[in-house]
Amino acid sequence: MTDSKAAPKAGLEGVAVADSAIGKIDGSVGELRYCGYLIKDLAEQSDFVETSALLWDGELPNESELESLRNEMKAARALTPLQLDLVRRLAGEQQPMDCLRTVVSACATGNDVLTADPVINRERSIDLTAKLPTIVAAYDRVRKGLPVVEPRDDLDHASNFLYMLTGSVPDAHEARMFDTCLVLHAEHGFNASTFSARVTAATLSDIYSAITSAIGTLRGPLHGGANTAVMNMLLDIGSVDAVESYVDALLQRGEKIMGFGHRVYKVVDPRALILKQFASELAQSKGEPKWFEMSQAIENLIKARKGLDMNVDFYSASTYHYMGIDADLFTCVFAMSRVAGWTAHVLEQYSNNRLIRPRSNWVGPDARDYVPLGSRR
Numbered sequence: 001m002t003d004s005k006a007a008p009k010a011g012l013e014g015v016a017v018a019d020s021a022i023g024k025i026d027g028s029v030g031e032l033r034y035c036g037y038l039i040k041d042l043a044e045q046s047d048f049v050e051t052s053a054l055l056w057d058g059e060l061p062n063e064s065e066l067e068s069l070r071n072e073m074k075a076a077r078a079l080t081p082l083q084l085d086l087v088r089r090l091a092g093e094q095q096p097m098d099c100l101r102t103v104v105s106a107c108a109t110g111n112d113v114l115t116a117d118p119v120i121n122r123e124r125s126i127d128l129t130a131k132l133p134t135i136v137a138a139y140d141r142v143r144k145g146l147p148v149v150e151p152r153d154d155l156d157h158a159s160n161f162l163y164m165l166t167g168s169v170p171d172a173h174e175a176r177m178f179d180t181c182l183v184l185h186a187e188h189g190f191n192a193s194t195f196s197a198r199v200t201a202a203t204l205s206d207i208y209s210a211i212t213s214a215i216g217t218l219r220g221p222l223h224g225g226a227n228t229a230v231m232n233m234l235l236d237i238g239s240v241d242a243v244e245s246y247v248d249a250l251l252q253r254g255e256k257i258m259g260f261g262h263r264v265y266k267v268v269d270p271r272a273l274i275l276k277q278f279a280s281e282l283a284q285s286k287g288e289p290k291w292f293e294m295s296q297a298i299e300n301l302i303k304a305r306k307g308l309d310m311n312v313d314f315y316s317a318s319t320y321h322y323m324g325i326d327a328d329l330f331t332c333v334f335a336m337s338r339v340a341g342w343t344a345h346v347l348e349q350y351s352n353n354r355l356i357r358p359r360s361n362w363v364g365p366d367a368r369d370y371v372p373l374g375s376r377r
Helices: 039-043 047-057 063-076 081-090 096-106 116-143 157-166 170-184 191-201 207-218 224-239 240-252 272-287 290-306 311-320 326-349
Strands: 023-028 031-034
Touching: 031 039, 031 047, 031 272, 039 170, 039 191, 039 272, 047 063, 047 116, 047 157, 047 170, 047 326, 063 224, 081 096, 096 116, 096 207, 096 326, 116 157, 116 207, 116 326, 157 170, 170 272, 170 311, 170 326, 191 207, 191 326, 207 326, 224 240, 224 290, 224 311, 224 326, 240 290, 272 290, 272 311, 290 311, 311 326
Parallel strands: none
Antiparallel strands: 023 031
């Protein structure tokens, strides 16, 4: 009955809205699994392309399946003239996520765009996952007045992005770190952007619209952007000696320090521990330890002052900075990874679809009679 009143859950916290076999989080013990596999095992032994296949298909691919997928991804990396023209037009006018959202929307082509056919939409999942890094790298090159770097077939997914971004083939170990970062961010259950994608897909709209919805949701600072805020904070602080006074001033003003705490995890985010190790290694290899040392000092202070653990965003900031990625691109990098999970959820939604239509509790005025204009005070 629509007039019955149950206590609402603000932000749908703790409310199960669907069955899913993609991502499982146990926040009480800090555990994240993709299709049953621990994130730690995938980070150590898998790579982003294989992990994408796992999310889309529910199983790890065999050798020939994986090789086929790698080739499909390579073939889909290049942008069409229309897509590249859009990047060129928007790079000087729009923020990175705004450009990404627009170009992804423009990826929708063909008369059968609304199809829910699983084979076609898996192909489109591959296409989107392959193209997002090219869009992001091209955007950054154009806005800096640099020539766009075309993708290379002889480079893997992570190496190719760093190459297109910087114009130089990255060190193999650094590229492997970045690939692992993509694995860590690829899926995280019914977060806001994933739920947004599923709501759009549930109307039987197309997969491009669903991913555009997800990017628009990730654009909000309460979802994406935390690691950008962390890096900007590190840049503002400037030195390890200034950390304590800066953090205490923020806390005294009641301001939130990004990169700490999580609605789901009640202990440390398992992905954060891996990223902390990456930041430490890169600090040494780059000969620039202050960003990691400042991060460590902030982590220790927040734990002591607030009892909060770091989350995935905190050390991803210094990790990406060490890799030469600008802070305002961090959320785009998030989207480059999470598109694998978003598309997996869209495929799952299509496979057993029901329109998502929650209700709300009425808190407005009681029934009222219409008052003619001349009788109103």
